[in-house]
Amino acid sequence: xxxxxxxxxxxxxxxxxxxxxxxxxxxxxxxxxxxxxxxxxxxxxxxxxxxxxxxxxxxxxxxxxxxxxxxxxxxxxxxxxxxxxxxxxxxxxxxxxxxxxxxxxxxxxxxxxxxxxxxxxxxxxxxxxxxxxxxxxxxxxxxxxxxxxxxxxxxxxxxxxxxxxxxxxxxxxxxxxxxxxxxxxxxxxxxxxxxxxxxxxxxxxxxxxxxxxxxxxxxxxxxxxxxxxxxxxxxxxxxxxxxxxxxxxxxxxxxxxxxxxxxxxxxxxxxxxxxxx
Numbered sequence: 001x002x003x004x005x006x007x008x009x010x011x012x013x014x015x016x017x018x019x020x021x022x023x024x025x026x027x028x029x030x031x032x033x034x035x036x037x038x039x040x041x042x043x044x045x046x047x048x049x050x051x052x053x054x055x056x057x058x059x060x061x062x063x064x065x066x067x068x069x070x071x072x073x074x075x076x077x078x079x080x081x082x083x084x085x086x087x088x089x090x091x092x093x094x095x096x097x098x099x100x101x102x103x104x105x106x107x108x109x110x111x112x113x114x115x116x117x118x119x120x121x122x123x124x125x126x127x128x129x130x131x132x133x134x135x136x137x138x139x140x141x142x143x144x145x146x147x148x149x150x151x152x153x154x155x156x157x158x159x160x161x162x163x164x165x166x167x168x169x170x171x172x173x174x175x176x177x178x179x180x181x182x183x184x185x186x187x188x189x190x191x192x193x194x195x196x197x198x199x200x201x202x203x204x205x206x207x208x209x210x211x212x213x214x215x216x217x218x219x220x221x222x223x224x225x226x227x228x229x230x231x232x233x234x235x236x237x238x239x240x241x242x243x244x245x246x247x248x249x250x251x252x253x254x255x256x257x258x259x260x261x262x263x264x265x266x267x268x269x270x271x272x273x274x275x276x277x
Contacts, residue, residue: 011074012074012075013074014072014073014074015072015073015074016070016071016072017070017071017072017073017076017079017083018068018069018070019068019069019070019071019079019080019083019087020066020067020068021066021067021083021087021104022059022062022063022064022065022066022067022104022105023064023065023066023067023091023094023102023103023104024063024064024065024102024103024104024105025094025095025100025101025102025103026100026101026124026125026126026127027065027094027098027100027102027126027127027128027129028058028065028126028127028128028129029056029057029058029065029128029129030128030129030130030131032131033056033129033130033131033134034056034057034058035055035056035057036055036056036057036131036134037053037054037055038053038054038055038135038138039051039052039053039054040052040054040138040139041139041141041142042069042071042086042142043086043142043145044142044145044146050072052069052070052071053069053070054067054068054069054138055067055068055069056068056134067087067090069083069086069087071083071086080106084106086141087104088104088156089141089145089152089156090137090138090141091103091104091159092152092155092156092158092159093137093140093141093144093152093155094129094137095155095158095159095162096154096155096158096159096262096265096266096269097129097133097136097137097266097269098127098129098133099127099162099258099262099266100127100162101159101162101163102159102162103159103163136269136274139275140273140275143275144273148184148273150180150181150183150184150185151181151184151265151268151269151273153180154176154177154180154181154261154265155177155265157173157174157176157177157180158173158174158177158261158262158265160173161173161174161177161258161261162258167247167250167251167254168235168242168246168247168250170254170258171231171232171235171250171253171254171257172232172235172236174254174257174258174260174261175228175229175232175257175261177261177264177265178202178205178219178257178260178261178264179198179201179202179232181205181264181265181268182198182201182202182204182205182264183198183201185205185208185268185272186201186202186204186205186208187204187205187208188201188204191204198229199222199225199226199229202219202225202229203222203225205264206219206220209264209267209268209271210263210267214263216256216259216260216263216264217256217259217260218253218256218257218259218260219260219263219264224253224256227249227253228253228257231246231249231250231253234246235250
């Protein structure tokens, strides 16, 4: 038991904090999801599950979607740090499920600027988020952290690619999604010891997930996979100087590789990452 007379035994008490954060992106909530509150597992530690109530709703006045949830911490600053990590991972999965760039901002000035930009858009094209998708996101996060960290990391790279502005960085982000998932989920049981490599793993995962039908355009073409792999190595490792031709090649491959990355994330989620509630 702590000694009341010993100053080094003092610790700040743990309190509950409510965080309310606006998300921005070309998404909208289905009617059954708007203003819905769920009790979900937020984290797991020391053989104990930690729950939070989480509410999601649309902010039609200011723009964006509002997420309200609770965090236990020793200070407001700690609550923000813990809460933002949790929210960032939710946004990663939301982007991986919808193929839409979802982001949040830590200052009101940034949020106000993004809200104004969205209101000025001449046409609104929003992807509807459905209840079963949101339930998978909130209900699967802890299991993904524990058992499938590579999938969670791939979702993070995917969102970075969607929210980026530099086509070279975006290209590399989307390639990393495919590369990481192939390394972790391709069926290598029939491989010989000398077999391996990124392209081999990508081809194997493509066969595992898609068979002969519905293969994303880029993954169906071995020469394009080779081209994308070479380009990624040249960009990431600095094998060659950045040229106009390299930028144009990355730009031309950007949508095909984004589509391939999303299809791999989506198919893997639906076939292998459904968890019991």
